[in-house]
């Protein structure tokens with residue numbers, strides 16, 4: 675699992691809301707970058723991408739936002 679530099683081509687811009695996971699951005703722990711990518715694995719290093727925040731507070735915000743969207 676090494677970063678080959680491909681990920682920089684898919685690098686995601688930081689959203690104004692700060693809610694990267696909400697708008698489909700995924701985090702690669704190997705490349706240490708957020709990317710716009712549909713797949714489950716990093717196109718660069720092949721590591722499984724993180725799609726959910728690990729922070730409990732962020733998770734609550736995510737649930738809250740999802741509820742707002744549903745309404």
Ligand SMILES: [Zn+2]
Pocket residue numbers: 676677678679680681682704705718719
């Ligand atoms: Zn990479």
Ligand SMILES: [Zn+2]
Pocket residue numbers: 677681702703704705706716717718719720721
């Ligand atoms: Zn990667």
